[in-house]
Amino acid sequence: MSLSRHLHIVQDTDEDKFMDTALKIAFATTDMEYVNQHFGSAKSFAVYAVDMDDSQLLEAAQFGELAQDGNEDKLSVKIQLLDGCAAVYCQAIGASAINQLISGGIQPVKVHEGSKIKDLIVDLQNELKAGPSSWLAKAITKHKGPDANRFDAMENEGWEE
Numbered sequence: 001m002s003l004s005r006h007l008h009i010v011q012d013t014d015e016d017k018f019m020d021t022a023l024k025i026a027f028a029t030t031d032m033e034y035v036n037q038h039f040g041s042a043k044s045f046a047v048y049a050v051d052m053d054d055s056q057l058l059e060a061a062q063f064g065e066l067a068q069d070g071n072e073d074k075l076s077v078k079i080q081l082l083d084g085c086a087a088v089y090c091q092a093i094g095a096s097a098i099n100q101l102i103s104g105g106i107q108p109v110k111v112h113e114g115s116k117i118k119d120l121i122v123d124l125q126n127e128l129k130a131g132p133s134s135w136l137a138k139a140i141t142k143h144k145g146p147d148a149n150r151f152d153a154m155e156n157e158g159w160e161e
Contacts, residue, residue, distance in 0.1 A: 021051045021052075022049035022050055022051040022054075022055075022056075023049070023050055023051070023086040023087075023139055024047055024048070024049055024050075024058065024084050024085040024086060025047070025048050025049075025050050025085060025086060025087050025088075025121070025124065026045045026046070026047045026048075026081075026082050026085045026087070026088040026089070026106075027045065027046045027047075027048070027088070027089045027090075027117050027120070028042040028044075028088065028089065028090035028091070029044060029045065029046050029117060030043055030044055032046050032060065032117070033116060033117060033118075034114060034115065034116055034117065035089045035090060035091060035111050035115045035116075035117060035120065036091060036113070036114075037090060037091060038090060038091055038092040038093065039078070039088065039090040039092070039093040039094070039097050039108065040074065040075065040093065040094055042063070042078065042090065043063055043064075044060065044061060044062040044063065045060070045061050045078070045081065045082070045088070046059075046060050046117065047059045047060070047061070047082075047085065048117075048121060050121055050124055050125065050128075051125075051128070052125055052128045052129050053125070055121045055125070061081050063077070063078070075096070075097055075100055079100055079101060079104055079106070082101070082104075082106055083104070085106050086105075086106070086107060086136070086139035086140075087106060087107040087108070087109050087135070087136075087139065088101065088106055088107075088108055088109065089109045089110075089111050089115070089117075089120055090108065090109070090110060090111070091110065091111060091112075091113060092110060093108050093110060105139075105142060107135040107136075107139065124136075128140075
């Protein structure tokens with residue numbers, strides 16, 4: 001199984017700054033409007049950059065015909081595509097896929113049938129503003145990386161080697 005089409009949106013300089021604070025979030029979708037796919041048999045994904053105030057489509061990827069047949073090989077291509085994403089929203093997902101995603105630092109999020117991508121993004125932005133849940137806080141920390149000034153702060157507190 002392979003990726004059949006992949007659209008990657010090129011960013012300008014201002015968008016690069018946006019990506020410094022945004023999280024990459026993927027949605028299993030066939031129509032770019034609703035989350036309407038099981039992760040393992042998803043025909044396509046939409047990947048957005050999301051921060052507290054804005055969201056932008058980064059890429060869309062499409063796969064060939066897939067079935068919910070327990071074939072684990074189809075998961076590796078999808079997980080590679082989602083590298084760098086904080087989460088993937090889908091209607092359903094199997095235990096093996098959950099384990100592989102979590103070990104890759106990607107949080108699987110199951111949603112109800114008919115969930116609009118636009119509404120899910122707004123909910124995520126509201127959660128970012130109100131105080132993120134444990135998985136979201138972990139994703140933010142991972143995305144930011146360690147504070148470059150952490151050793152200066154330790155030195156100011158009197159830490160020595």
